[in-house]
Amino acid sequence: MSTAPFPVLSLIILLPVMGAIIIGLIPKQAVTKKIALVIASLEVILTGLVFILFNPADGAHFQLIEHYPWIPRLHIDYLIGIDGISVLFLPMSALLTLCSIIAAWNSVHHLQRLHFALLLLLEAVTIGVFSALDTMLFFLFSELTLPPLFFLISLWGIGPKRRNAALKYTLFMLFGGVPLLFAILLLAMNHVTAVNGSLPEDLSFNLLVLLDTPLTSNLQLLVFVLFLLGFSAKAPLVPFHTWLPTVLMEGPTQVTALLIGLKLGLYGILRFTLPLAPSAAVEYSWTLGILGAITLIYSALIALQQTNLRRLLGYASISHVGLVLIGIASLTMQGLQGALFQLFNFTLISSSLMLIAGFIQQRTGSNEAIHLGGLAKVAPRLTCFYFLFMLASIGLPGTSGFPAELLLILGALSAHHSLGFSALAGSVLCAAYMLSFTRKVFLGPITQTSVNALQDLRPREIALLCIPALLVLALGFFPNYLLKTNQMAAEAWLSHLLEQSTLEHNESIPFSTPERP
């Protein structure tokens, strides 16, 4: 654990807010985009700096910590820091925001200033979510993502029901927020009883303190279920997933790319659900596994039926969320590292596919398979990029999808055979839905006149897609670079979970280690 010599994380959180304020103060439309671009690029550089400052050898501990009292009476602090699990999310959020600002460059015409200001605010809040180490602060940041997203979806959405979609999204997230708040309060109250203190002097929302506070097994179960319920709406898991396809259909593509790429819910499950209720988590990891398997197969099957590219990407992403959950539930090093890898892939692959869907939407006014067909002939560059990301999403060797999927399947199989088999079935189904949709949209004869007049990718768009494309390829060939970053943190995460649970539950046999003769 080390405090930061210089408040770099706070700077990263504050800079976009400042940017948004500057955009608000300068009434010129023309400068807006440039300010946003400069701020977003600075963010990428700063988060890159954090990644360099971060010491992976000590990744098990939180680093660059900043600690200031915020509401002293309730012991709610402004406590932020990063460890090996969260460090990669920072540059990825910054990069994704930069991508979506570039993608919005020419596509947003009305209320331009507000749009870019909201994007920057969203970036600040997202980075806050990934670095908050105080449960209350985390809750605050995760609820603060709602206002920018609500307006981004409802004001610039491309579907006719965008307002409904925004409302639906907000309601689902608020629904998820309630159990989260309950769980956070429960943990704070438990700290009072654990130290035999009194209210409100001994309330604690500090994650580092809470991780070491013992919790009775009944309370653990309660906290586990509440956290899981809260995060399953955000992740999203079946049956709380219906907001995602709706939002993807109605929202603006550069914003939905952000939404699909940053999995706050899964991050929450990794950061809070399991470590804060370790023995319950180990004992009930099978529920996570089953939930993951159902989510995986269910949405993969539904994806087979989709006729719209954005809806397809939505269900594909839900399906991959299921796979990640299986990896986490396996409670093995491979499963966990695979899950972290896959979370990284969401930002690279799903978001890029969503941006490509946006480019197609801009050109033809539709993402429906029936309005497209034969795109490969008229837009070879777009098709090339699409194929690369599509194949990465299937998990083809040579792309970053493969090591993640391999690790996840290895972890799942060593935890339980049925989990492994559902993961394998998921990988076959993934190829089926992706390729059959690709066939309808990109291959075959051209039937629509609007497709015939389609323009291929412009240099700006190519430059935008090149960054994730190169990362996908680089990590496909050198996955170790990523794995080394979170190795220590993942080991500590896992041993914390398994040790705590064996301390408290000596008699129970964890699900993850079936005995073999």
Next chain:
Amino acid sequence: MNSLVVLIPLLPFIAAIIIGIGQLVGFLRDEDSESTTALIALWTTSMSFLLASTLLGTDLLHKNASSFLVGQWLSSENLSIDINFITHGFSLVLSTLFSLLLTIVLYCSINYMLRETGFHRFFFVLSLFSSAMQLLILSGNAVGTFFGWEIAGLCSYFLILYTYNRAVATINATHVFVTNRIGDACFILGISLSYTWAETTHWPNLKTVAAQLTTGEATGIALSFAMAAFVKSAQFPFTPWLVRAMEGPTPSNTVFYGAIMIHSGVYLVCLLEPVFEKAPLAMGLLVIIGGITTLYSYLVGLTQTDIKSRLVFATSGQLGLMFLECGLGFWQFAKWHLCAHAIIRTYSFLTAPSLMHIVYGKPIAIARPALAKQRWAYTASLQRFWLDQLTDWTLIRPIRRLAHDLSYFDDHIVDHLAGIPAPAINTISSLAELEEKLIGGHLDHSDQFSYSSGVIGKITELFAGHTHWFENRFVLGGLSKSTITLGRKLGQAANKIELLVLRPRYLVIFVLITLSLAF
């Protein structure tokens, strides 16, 4: 000397990158640059042939180490996957042979493909394929082999897609890739099992560890790799994909389905010889599947009327024989058979376009009289024993229908249960509005004062509604129209659910769930 092995797959890969980037950027696009592309592809492949043959020569002089380690690719806890290559024995022989055949095919395709629209694309895919194939053969561990295995499959997908604006080609390509994906899943299963049970994914280590494996473990590993091999080499239930793959230019058919890629299944089985020796069940399966495929291919091949289909069934029949030989324990024989078959098949595929000239005026061999008399056999053979339709009927259609049902369920039930935001317009805000609505046709006393969303909202609404309904009944008494309608609706819903549940696909799912829980 050993380090040269890296260049064998690397050189064609570099060629593929150059051609690919050249096409994207635009300096290799028109007909003038065709010769540049062809030269790049040809030179790199022949260089890798020279390297392979040099290495083979030194290996024959016993100057090679058995493997060459490049570095670590991935590590997670005790799982460590290296990039390493085998530098001796059968792998090197095969590498030399295949790179020679690839060079020949590339040379022939320069004239065959001249001034075709996809000339550059064709050479890009072929270079990538030769790199993938060399990696498949030379890699010293299972993951590396899988790398090549999958990229080779992708190349085959791209070449079936050669004329991508033809609908049939695209359907076939998708079908072939998804079928192959089943084999790939089995391959990954094999990798995982060998990691959990034998704690290694390196081929040489796996061979030495094989002796310590129990029969059950060996059978598990062998069966999953065998399934992967069956799919890749188009053995019995999977044979139909091979016919679908016959789209695309003839030279590519030669390398993929005649001479090279199709043999990778047999090669995989040969690599795992010691593991298979420990697993009698897997050996039995090799014999059975190999035997059935040989018989099937012979019978179906008799009635094929075009040259390519006939060659395809000849190939799958020969591969069946190779699996049969492996299953019976004649490993060395199978390896020789593989090499010989690869050479012969390259020749026969490359001459296929001019075969009509060669056999002009000569009668076609007729099937045995005893067999020719069987009308049913003729029909069955002509229909390829309905294998395609059978998989469609047993696998693809049920999955499609299940997907359809689930998609309906998701849109109409889950979405409703989870709550759709009801805009304020839909809510009845005053009693007057309620009155209006009641007069406007809603005479069945559905007392909706409120319109809500979400599970909790719905529950509240339902509760309120029912209390009101009960009160109404209590005042009015007796049986009314709405009770009968409700009863009828309930009955209909129950009928629907029963019908749904009794469909075979759901029964199968229930059985599967039970099995997976018991497992």
